[in-house]
Amino acid sequence: MSKRTVLIIQARMGSSRLPGKSLFDLAGEPLVGRILERVKRTKALDKIVLAVPDTAHDRQLAELGRRMDVAVFEGSENDCLDRYYQAAKQFDAELVGRLPADNAAPEPEEIDRIVNFHRGLGRPGFSSNLTQMFGNGYPDGIGAEIFDFSLLERAWKHNADVRQREHVHLNFFDYATQQAVDAQYCPIATVECPEGYRRPDIVLDVNTQAQYEFMRQLYSDLYPKNPNFHITDIVAWYDERFSRQDSNNQPARKLAQ
Numbered sequence: 001m002s003k004r005t006v007l008i009i010q011a012r013m014g015s016s017r018l019p020g021k022s023l024f025d026l027a028g029e030p031l032v033g034r035i036l037e038r039v040k041r042t043k044a045l046d047k048i049v050l051a052v053p054d055t056a057h058d059r060q061l062a063e064l065g066r067r068m069d070v071a072v073f074e075g076s077e078n079d080c081l082d083r084y085y086q087a088a089k090q091f092d093a094e095l096v097g098r099l100p101a102d103n104a105a106p107e108p109e110e111i112d113r114i115v116n117f118h119r120g121l122g123r124p125g126f127s128s129n130l131t132q133m134f135g136n137g138y139p140d141g142i143g144a145e146i147f148d149f150s151l152l153e154r155a156w157k158h159n160a161d162v163r164q165r166e167h168v169h170l171n172f173f174d175y176a177t178q179q180a181v182d183a184q185y186c187p188i189a190t191v192e193c194p195e196g197y198r199r200p201d202i203v204l205d206v207n208t209q210a211q212y213e214f215m216r217q218l219y220s221d222l223y224p225k226n227p228n229f230h231i232t233d234i235v236a237w238y239d240e241r242f243s244r245q246d247s248n249n250q251p252a253r254k255l256a257q
Helices: 031-039 056-067 081-090 108-121 149-158 163-167 209-222 232-241 250-256
Strands: 006-009 049-054 073-074 096-100 126-127 145-148
Touching: 006 031, 006 081, 006 108, 031 049, 031 056, 049 056, 049 081, 049 126, 056 073, 073 081, 081 096, 081 149, 081 163, 096 108, 096 149, 108 126, 108 145, 145 149, 209 232
Parallel strands: 006 049, 006 096, 049 073
Antiparallel strands: 096 145, 126 145
């Protein structure tokens, strides 16, 4: 039998770089709402959980999750490792998926791809197609991370470093250095991005005002035509949009980066 897989989406209102972004409008709905809408089209997950801080400021995010009929967990604001661990424990996760709520256009089939890949490995570890790693060619922000609950529990018990408590992936893998924390106890793996959207140059995060304006335009252009727009639609839109920028207007391309 497949291990019970729970995808946990972390969101909060108190972003240091772009406060309140979780509720910024994308085609008439909050950013987090659009993420949940897309993730609910996955097929490989057993449960989707929106994990938010247990603060008055973040209560509106919890209400949004409940309105969209997903499970909600309210926990630590700054100790994200504890928030993940407690949420995973409450919902009986054997495999834990991680998706930050600044990735505003997750691709359901890519989340399914990494879940099924990790299940097929037959051993504990950390797998990701969340962004570029080991030359996999992925755009930044369309996939997810998957790791075993046993490894999350070990990290929760033993890792006291502030950065590791705040950034869950740093307990297993550092994207900046492309290095595993301990490849022996936690092997790292990824999958190759399909050729049709093998575009590591495309960044679909929302961490700055410029990136939000980019994503707002993407949703404004694509969502009314097809609410279930695919990453191939994003690539076509991106290439058409920036092909119209002349060589002297380079800042426009930076909106996506």
